[in-house]
Amino acid sequence: MNTVEAKSRIEELSELINYHNHLYYVESRTEISDEEFDGLLRALQELENQFPEWADANSPTKRVGGDITKKFPTVVHEYPMLSLSNTYSTEEIIDWENRVKKGVGGPLNYVCELKYDGVAIGIRYENGEFVRAVTRGDGMQGEDISANVKTIRAIPLKLRGDYPAVFEIRGEIFFPLANFQRLNKEREETGESLFANPRNSASGTLKLQDSSVVASRGLDCFLYGVYGEDLGTIGHLETVNKAAQWGFKTPKEVLNYIRKVSSIEGIVDFIQYWDKARADLPFEIDGVVIKVDDYQQQKQLGFTAKSPRWAIAYKFKAERVSSLLEEVTYQVGRTGAITPVANLTPIALGGTIVKRASLHNSDQIEKLDLHEGDIVYVEKGGEIIPKIVGVDLSQRKATANKIEFIENCPECNSPLVRYDGEAQHYCPNDTGCPPQITGRIDHFISRKAMNIDGLGTETVTQLFKEGLIHNSADLYDLTLEQIEGLERMGTKSAENLLNGLKASLEVPFERVLFALGIRHVGETVAKKIAKSLKNIDNLLLATYDDLIAIDEVGDKIALSIIRHFRDETNVRIVDKLRSKGLRFELEEIAQDSNKLEGKSFVVSGVFTLFSRDELKKLIESNGGKNVGSISAKTDFVVAGENMGPAKLDKANKLNIPILSEQEFNAMIS
């Protein structure tokens, strides 16, 4: 392919990817599989690598991130980013509506919207291209966080349709609840401190230096306001709906996320609807916003020093109950992190009975100034566990003692430590403290780590209590006789467990590395380390400098790895696991030949001679390349049974030779 052909192919692929991206992230529909989508993206990335002259700052390949921003430049807002005046009562909304009616003549329409609980963003577009995204900051100037914002799939990098030449669009970036909960679960698994709520974590994520981490977190964005010279529209709702046509994710009338009403009754109705229905939304809102629709009328009403007179926010009161703090207990995680938990007299809140609330760390107890026997206020936010937001001081007895954070581990009595810059206390006895030991074994056997069938948390605790295992490596010493006699076991389950352990010998190095449970070494980092260092010996010998040279490994992770292997027990576990046959080396694909060099293949369907993975390996080990979807660039399709008719059709149209697995086999032998 020459450079001219490359240019048009890059444009074609970019358009196609943008189309499917919009379909998926804005319209929540799909026309192609994830695999096909990834194939298109890979093809584009390869072309961009090959023909860097056509690099485009708004290419869909930028969505995966990778750009590092050391310091976010300050940008002055062309239109100040104001705030809204808040109210908590319908009476004040009625007063506001009366003021509005007095301020303007003629019939009035209001647009009611959700008040998204996230981070405000202003994005500038010129000639249909994303130019920059800036945070609110102090309202007059904010920070340019473009590299991070570009990774958010709901935000278009190129516009479609009939957009104004230059404009700024504003909206709210937020953490969908499901992604927020997934992130906190992952952080718990790798021993990181947890984010308090979706809003904080969205804001923290947007300030990360490494945009590829931002990309992995799954932020989302609704756009709700357009600012520019000649927008060609006369009202707010019309503009929002226009913006949808340019490719933005805007609130939809069909979902009742936005509604035009013409009276106070309509406004109150919208408020009451969402006060209840917000519990079922997949993201958090903290109220609704009411705006005068007509731009002329907005202009007539104008602004106060801080906020527009033509808009107002109604904030929901968080559901709050009070209950007796019966006791503070302390949990020990697998990393030794100590989490204080408030045990409450059971009380109904938001449809569930609450018995416990997380107190996060000692600072939190200090901040709340908790005393024994306090009556505390409890609220439920985006987090699954409710939180204590305050104390009813009027009910505290003068003699009540302050709650003092513990000094020793509740499980093994070791004196607790607190590392510099961390909010959490830790039990340092990682090799002797029971919940840390079983917690690490639980992590070792978990699905994303060794994925050992037939073994769960309860059995691990049982095996530990019986003295049969002291660490993950001991699992591989277990015999049928030892386990079949255990409570709730039996021969069948015992055999399952042993088979599960045997199968785990095939688990690749990067997952074994993740399974070791080194603090701060999550799945992705384990992969990067495995790829870079190739085997465990290189990791054991790696210096701090070797480690931080690896992609995504910074100071914290490097130090944690060094600390982990400085402990003899951990090295012994690795030695034992190795002697049991676990994989401690990256499986390199050995090169059989270069018969397929320069050829790209699509493998599709079900096969009999080989598995799909084997076929793909064979293609690579003979110099060929696997691609996800059929395009004019594909050289061969290897087709098994049940290949999809659409694919077959496409291959035929593009005149791409279709090979059976036998024909393929002949090609390489």
Ligand code: IVH
């Ligand atoms: S309109 C002139 N609409 O609330 C004010 N803001 O206190 C224009 N927010 O900074 C803001 N949802 O971050 C508007 N549907 C919505 C909103 C919304 C959330 C946030 C936004 C803004 C803050 C105002």
